[in-house]
Amino acid sequence: MQPKTLFEKVWDAHVVRPETPETPAVLYVDLHLVHEVTSPQAFTLLRERGLKLRRTGRTLATMDHSIPTLPRGADGKWPFIDAMAAAQVAQMEKNCADFGVELHGLGDPAQGVVHVFGPEQGATQPGMTVVCGDSHTATHGAFGALAFGIGTSEVGHVLATQCLLQRRPKTLAVRVDGALGPGLSAKDLILAIVAKLGVGGGTGHVIEYLGPAIRALSMEGRMTLCNMSIEAGARAGMVAPDDVTFQWLAGRPRAPKGAAWEEAVAAWRKLPSDPGARYDREIVLDASALEPMITFGTNPGQGIAVTGKVPDPAAEADRQVRATLEAALRYMALTPGKPIAGQKVDVVFIGSCTNGRLEDMREAARVLKGRRVRIRTLVVPGSHAVKRAAEAEGIDRIVRDAGAEWREPGCSMCIAMNGDRLEPGQYSVSTSNRNFEGRQGPGGRTLLASPLTAAAAAVAGAVADPRRVLEGR
Amino acid sequence: MEPIKFIETKTVVLPRENVDTDQIIPARFLKVTDKKGLGKVLFCDWRYEAGGAPKPDFVLNRPEAAGCRVLVAGDNFGCGSSREHAPWALVDYGFQAVVSTRIADIFRNNALKNGLLPVVLDPESVRKLLAAPGAQVRIDVAAQTVGLPDGSSAKFPIDAFSKYCLLNGVDELGFLLDQEASIAAYEAKRP
Numbered sequence A: 001m002q003p004k005t006l007f008e009k010v011w012d013a014h015v016v017r018p019e020t021p022e023t024p025a026v027l028y029v030d031l032h033l034v035h036e037v038t039s040p041q042a043f044t045l046l047r048e049r050g051l052k053l054r055r056t057g058r059t060l061a062t063m064d065h066s067i068p069t070l071p072r073g074a075d076g077k078w079p080f081i082d083a084m085a086a087a088q089v090a091q092m093e094k095n096c097a098d099f100g101v102e103l104h105g106l107g108d109p110a111q112g113v114v115h116v117f118g119p120e121q122g123a124t125q126p127g128m129t130v131v132c133g134d135s136h137t138a139t140h141g142a143f144g145a146l147a148f149g150i151g152t153s154e155v156g157h158v159l160a161t162q163c164l165l166q167r168r169p170k171t172l173a174v175r176v177d178g179a180l181g182p183g184l185s186a187k188d189l190i191l192a193i194v195a196k197l198g199v200g201g202g203t204g205h206v207i208e209y210l211g212p213a214i215r216a217l218s219m220e221g222r223m224t225l226c227n228m229s230i231e232a233g234a235r236a237g238m239v240a241p242d243d244v245t246f247q248w249l250a251g252r253p254r255a256p257k258g259a260a261w262e263e264a265v266a267a268w269r270k271l272p273s274d275p276g277a278r279y280d281r282e283i284v285l286d287a288s289a290l291e292p293m294i295t296f297g298t299n300p301g302q303g304i305a306v307t308g309k310v311p312d313p314a315a316e317a318d319r320q321v322r323a324t325l326e327a328a329l330r331y332m333a334l335t336p337g338k339p340i341a342g343q344k345v346d347v348v349f350i351g352s353c354t355n356g357r358l359e360d361m362r363e364a365a366r367v368l369k370g371r372r373v374r375i376r377t378l379v380v381p382g383s384h385a386v387k388r389a390a391e392a393e394g395i396d397r398i399v400r401d402a403g404a405e406w407r408e409p410g411c412s413m414c415i416a417m418n419g420d421r422l423e424p425g426q427y428s429v430s431t432s433n434r435n436f437e438g439r440q441g442p443g444g445r446t447l448l449a450s451p452l453t454a455a456a457a458a459v460a461g462a463v464a465d466p467r468r469v470l471e472g473r
Numbered sequence B: 001m002e003p004i005k006f007i008e009t010k011t012v013v014l015p016r017e018n019v020d021t022d023q024i025i026p027a028r029f030l031k032v033t034d035k036k037g038l039g040k041v042l043f044c045d046w047r048y049e050a051g052g053a054p055k056p057d058f059v060l061n062r063p064e065a066a067g068c069r070v071l072v073a074g075d076n077f078g079c080g081s082s083r084e085h086a087p088w089a090l091v092d093y094g095f096q097a098v099v100s101t102r103i104a105d106i107f108r109n110n111a112l113k114n115g116l117l118p119v120v121l122d123p124e125s126v127r128k129l130l131a132a133p134g135a136q137v138r139i140d141v142a143a144q145t146v147g148l149p150d151g152s153s154a155k156f157p158i159d160a161f162s163k164y165c166l167l168n169g170v171d172e173l174g175f176l177l178d179q180e181a182s183i184a185a186y187e188a189k190r191p
């Protein structure tokens, strides 16, 4: 038999009707995650056409984007940014009730950012197809699932038919040799990969991350990595499941139990790519050569080492590349050739579906413990489960003692829909995934980095090498 | 959806690479629960001052942009989020097609479902269009060609199914609903 990649195995197992020259494949969806921002118009479509939700057991909803990250007021009301946010949340509650969708909404102990929530509930499992009206659905690929973001029309398609029309994407192997040095994490690795591929470099492809540096990552790290596959234009990123995956999943609420668990693990062990399986493209990186990374520009591919200098557009031969770089530096108001370390920062945001998990909270606490932040710092756990676990370890106290804010779970300043935002002209160091113009508030300037680097910026009040901050230099 | 066979109009040129969905429609406008009226906030932060006054040098605010239905942009248009609000806003504003050397996957899928034609051309053809704002173009969906300002014509790819849907004004959901027997058979085989 022809050796197959992980992607091919998962794809082939979900083809309801094969692709033909005239029609795309009909692909079955195992898990459909739903949130309040990209679903209202899909439920409207179902109502207009008189359609029902096809599979309640395969549909799971939470709220994250529009919701406040401050607790309920003394009056028992949630402090929504405006009436529209409140109305969107109310609409979500109504839609889920009307169509029979299991919702873990505001105030629910399982609520969280959708890509933190799904895995920690054990809903995301190896070999599944997972979709959500959200581009960072790529996160779930960390479990060896084929997971990708869809638009709202497609959310409607999946609600009604549990299927999607898809053309088979190409495959791209990203092989990472060596080992990450101290003070580096999966975030530094993915920022380096996106910088290498460019923001459009993965378009049309599904990435599989391979190699010893990937095997060495925790599940949290693998989720951080897969999460940002979309920042290189790839709709999905995948990591083959192994014992790290199975240990992380075991005992989670929706994971199989008892004999079913044993059976599932036996099947999951067959998922990794066969020896000799072929990819359409391949790139190789050496993790040992990396330094902590930070972005300086207005797309996630514009990243450099935290010890590096802001690139000089004058050094770019290509006119279009130069123009893009110039526009980015103009928006960011950064000086070409200047070291990025020492750049003044106004706000630090630690959270999001990229870095809002327990491991990320621990990393931030490692820096914040016994130190004081010099600037406004928001630490926002990705879910209530993360928040409870972090609080059980005393992380909330470390954060508050350092002078930072310990918030309720949500997307918060990753997308700035709920009022957590930058003022025009402010700089942030953020553990989220996008540094597009105005992403964290109109006129705001975002530098993406790891939780360690973000926490280091919080205590220094400027961009700093976390290794030096930890060493006390 | 209305069938689309030909698009004949002038172009608006946005000479930037990596135009992301946060620029097409900033996230603070995603709190809507319907799709109407989003054209007002298309490219909001490039188009208006913080106080709401139009920025005179932004392309859409120039008088010659009025009535132009094709947007030509630099490489990698529509990157970023999956928000279908981006094509909703472009269509509500009046655009019928977007032309670039590369268009992000999710944006392209979303555009097709809303009758917005994603047109990917070779770098040379896009360069010609970028250099000629306001050029009259003719897009022929069936032939998959764009008539360029210099009289030449360039081919663009589109899969057979999307083309069929555009030319006939039908949507994918109908096709999927017709697959019910296959879907039920697939489900019956699985644990």
Ligand code: SF4
Residues within 6 Å of the ligand: A064, A065, A113, A114, A115, A134, A136, A352, A353, A354, A410, A411, A414, A415, A432, A433
């Ligand atoms: S945390 Fe940010 S990237 Fe993740 S789902 Fe929320 S808004 Fe999207």
